[in-house]
Amino acid sequence: MTSPLEQLQAEGFVVLRDVAGTDLVHRFRDQLAPYLAAAPFGRNDFEGFRSQRLYALLTKAQATAELVAHPAVLELVDAVLDAPCLLSANIAINVHPGETAQSLHPDDGYCGVPRPRRPFGVSAVWAIDEFTAENGATEVLPGSHLFGNEPIAATDPRICSVEMSPGSVVVFLGTTLHRGGANRSDGVRLGLTPQYCQPWMRQIENMALAVPPHVVATLPERVQKLLGYSIMPPFIGYVDGQHPRRILNEFSQAWTDRHEPELRSGAASREEGGWWHQR
Numbered sequence: 370m371t372s373p374l375e376q377l378q379a380e381g382f383v384v385l386r387d388v389a390g391t392d393l394v395h396r397f398r399d400q401l402a403p404y405l406a407a408a409p410f411g412r413n414d415f416e417g418f419r420s421q422r423l424y425a426l427l428t429k430a431q432a433t434a435e436l437v438a439h440p441a442v443l444e445l446v447d448a449v450l451d452a453p454c455l456l457s458a459n460i461a462i463n464v465h466p467g468e469t470a471q472s473l474h475p476d477d478g479y480c481g482v483p484r485p486r487r488p489f490g491v492s493a494v495w496a497i498d499e500f501t502a503e504n505g506a507t508e509v510l511p512g513s514h515l516f517g518n519e520p521i522a523a524t525d526p527r528i529c530s531v532e533m534s535p536g537s538v539v540v541f542l543g544t545t546l547h548r549g550g551a552n553r554s555d556g557v558r559l560g561l562t563p564q565y566c567q568p569w570m571r572q573i574e575n576m577a578l579a580v581p582p583h584v585v586a587t588l589p590e591r592v593q594k595l596l597g598y599s600i601m602p603p604f605i606g607y608v609d610g611q612h613p614r615r616i617l618n619e620f621s622q623a624w625t626d627r628h629e630p631e632l633r634s635g636a637a638s639r640e641e642g643g644w645w646h647q648r
């Protein structure tokens with residue numbers, strides 16, 4: 370039997386079924402709900418004129434961290450990318466009825482290095498809702514991670530729909546051609562796409578600004594590393610000549626000292642979720 374990693378390397382993608390529990394999926398959806406209620410549709414055809422996209426998710430929904438650092442996904446990501454890899458983008462995509470299919474694209478194409486080549490990223494798309502061929506499930510072109518720059522028709526019969534139940538995830542190489550599908554149903558399709566990149570590449574979202582240090586300080590260590598609070602040997606990623614974790618610790622101590630009176634008086638109440646709700 371082929372392992373998920375062998376499948377990923379051979380086909381350019383692999384589906385891991387039901388790896389996130391219902392509780393995690395529901396928490397993520399609930400925490401995101403107030404933001405989705407207010408989110409506009411996309412600004413261009415790629416974002417999707419009938420899709421909502423939410424960015425900077427680690428400041429919006431605490432459960433995001435569990436999906437971003439899910440061990441089943443990171444095992445594959447770590448096997449493909451150099452260490453310590455980074456979180457490049459992390460987007461919730463809510464595809465509404467009437468949305469058209471995206472253009473086929475690889476997620477690491479922005480590097481501009483000619484293909485075929487090794488992948489500079491690995492992406493995941495988590496199904497938060499059921500993903501079906503009708504409601505805009507992610508579509509992939511199997512084997513396309515090995516392609517050069519040959520043109521591919523949008524209707525290429527090799528393109529397949531990745532149907533998945535909530536809590537399942539499709540993982541694909543940064544070189545694999547894929548797209549969000551058209552939504553021909555009458556319901557929405559919510560997905561989460563964390564995208565990981567080589568540690569020597571620029572992240573798509575500027576994570577240092579997207580997730581402020583006082584929020585980073587609350588996240589699991591692996592997520593902190595994914596955001597950039599890590600060193601790629603011998604010294605890539607230093608801050609003022611020091612390991613970024615030292616700066617982070619100093620910052621979060623200073624922040625706690627400054628806000629201690631409010632924290633003690635319960636102004637940032639745990640019930641309310643503290644700063645997670647601040648915009």
Ligand SMILES: O=C(O)CCC(=O)C(=O)O
Nearest residue numbers: 462494506507548549550
């Ligand atoms: O929503 C999807 O299924 C995929 C979206 C995607 O590939 C992207 O926006 O880069």
